[in-house]
Amino acid sequence: MAKSKLYLVDDHQIFREGLRNLIEIEGIGEVVGESNNGKDFIDKIEHIDVDLVLMDISMPVMNGIEATKLAIEKNPELKVMALSMNGDEDYYYKMIEAGVKGFLLKDSGIKEIERAILTVIEGDSYFSNELLRRIISNLAKPSDKKTEADSLLSGREKEVLIEICNGLTNDEIAEKLFISAQTVKGHRSNLLSKTNCRNSASLVMYAIKNKIVEL
Secondary structure (H helix, E strand, C coil), X not given: CCCCEEEEECCCHHHHHHHHHHHHHCCCCEEEEEECXXXXXXXXXXXXXXXXXEEECCCCCCCHHHHHHHXXXXXXXXXXXXXECCCCHHHHXXXXXXXXXXXXXXXXXXXXXHHHHHHHHCXXXXXXXXXXXXXXXXXXXXXXXXXXXXHHCCHHHHHHHHHXXXXXXXXXXXXXXXXXXXXXXXXXXXXXXXXXXCCHHHHHHHHHHCCCCCC
């Protein structure tokens, strides 16, 4: 089986070298290109065939938000996963709006890095559990007010949404909730329509903001 083709975008050379060595030594994939800022990435990406881009957020010249937005405008099928140590949740919302498929913290272990890469390449979204905890912690404010989701979503839709946040596929959700994969697909479609979200990544942010998930 052919190795996954990965592209690294980060302004720290030492980090790129370390991640590249880790990915290739562990046999996770092949790094076919690197850039130290978003502009360099945009200039090169049209000429390189990749399965997944690992994108830093904060970089000079052009940041990861703008680079992701421009790259996906040129190629809507491009898969991008954000890599960051930044604790400011505002960046995550902006990256989701730009079109990323998930987030991975730079200090993640090798097993999580491998799982995240494979998950996104296969078409699903991936969120680091530690990152979700940080976002939820930053957003946590005591309130007795009902959220939008209380009246908008059914109980079953909330259950499916929680499992989406846990990173489960349609088949895995179906098995856990004792329903068919086709039913899960229908619930997922309804969730996207009702919440005006465009992908699983934005559904996760919706769930966090409406306090549907707690870690």
